[in-house]
Amino acid sequence: xxxxxxxxxxxxxxxxxxxxxxxxxxxxxxxxxxxxxxxxxxxxxxxxxxxxxxxxxxxxxxxxxxxxxxxxxxxxxxxxxxxxxxxxxxxxxxxxxxxxxxxxxxxxxxxxxxxxxxxxxxxxxx
Amino acid sequence: xxxxxxxxxxxxxxxxxxxxxxxxxxxxxxxxxxxxxxxxxxxxxxxxxxxxxxxxxxxxxxxxxxxxxxxxxxxxxxxxxxxxxxxxxxxxxxxxxxxxxxxxxxxxxxxxxxxxxxxxxxxxxxxxxxxxx
Numbered sequence: 001x002x003x004x005x006x007x008x009x010x011x012x013x014x015x016x017x018x019x020x021x022x023x024x025x026x027x028x029x030x031x032x033x034x035x036x037x038x039x040x041x042x043x044x045x046x047x048x049x050x051x052x053x054x055x056x057x058x059x060x061x062x063x064x065x066x067x068x069x070x071x072x073x074x075x076x077x078x079x080x081x082x083x084x085x086x087x088x089x090x091x092x093x094x095x096x097x098x099x100x101x102x103x104x105x106x107x108x109x110x111x112x113x114x115x116x117x118x119x120x121x122x123x124x125x126x
Numbered sequence: 127x128x129x130x131x132x133x134x135x136x137x138x139x140x141x142x143x144x145x146x147x148x149x150x151x152x153x154x155x156x157x158x159x160x161x162x163x164x165x166x167x168x169x170x171x172x173x174x175x176x177x178x179x180x181x182x183x184x185x186x187x188x189x190x191x192x193x194x195x196x197x198x199x200x201x202x203x204x205x206x207x208x209x210x211x212x213x214x215x216x217x218x219x220x221x222x223x224x225x226x227x228x229x230x231x232x233x234x235x236x237x238x239x240x241x242x243x244x245x246x247x248x249x250x251x252x253x254x255x256x257x258x259x
Binding site (some may be wrong): 014024028033042044062066068069070084088090094108 | 167
């Protein structure tokens with residue numbers, strides 16, 4: 001099952017809206033963390049196995065993840081289709097963090113491809 | 127007249143809010159424990175802070191052309207800031223800047239021994255950095 005190519009503008013707008021919201025929410029979270037006296041971040045670095053992405057999609061994914069201030073891509077291995085992402089609010093829960101990154105990937109794929117997998121939630125857990 | 131006043135208030139509030147976000151990122155630079163969390167703090171200033179100031183200026187001096195310029199400026203700012211943060215974090219890791227000890231899990235350090243990571247290192251093994259930890 002794939003999505004209809006005609007719905008691409010709608011899907012792209014959905015991606016844009018979701019990204020803007022995510023960007024503002026995480027910026028406020030990071031600022032709040034900094035401004036709360038005595039509070040320290042609970043960072044973590046996880047390895048994420050990526051789907052088959054084109055170079056442009058991979059670049060966009062790295063950009064989206066890095067722009068949202070709580071997450072930061074440290075390394076990308078294109079051959080192994082793996083990337084390492086630093087998160088500010090992981091708090092030891094690597095699986096939740098990893099699946100949120102996979103969700104970002106699924107949203108990106110739905111927002112930029114003419115024919116994207118039609119799964120709604122994008123929870124493609126291994 | 128009142129519309130003008132409202133525009134001035136909203137525009138100025140956005141400018142002040144943007145400056146406030148940048149100031150808090152500056153505090154974060156001093157307060158946070160390692161390169162990666164500090165880079166994240168800078169992300170708020172470079173992203174939200176600058177965007178708020180651009181939106182504020184567009185509100186204060188609104189025209190179709192300024193709106194277009196503002197959108198282009200924000201998109202360009204976000205993209206370059208993302209690539210800059212990524213390059214900073216990556217080069218920081220490759221030159222041996224270790225994440226703070228409370229970083230858990232650190233799957234990048236765990237994977238350093240893996241031969242699959244040849245693509246990540248530029249002539250220098252990632253394992254060099256983690257050998258001491």
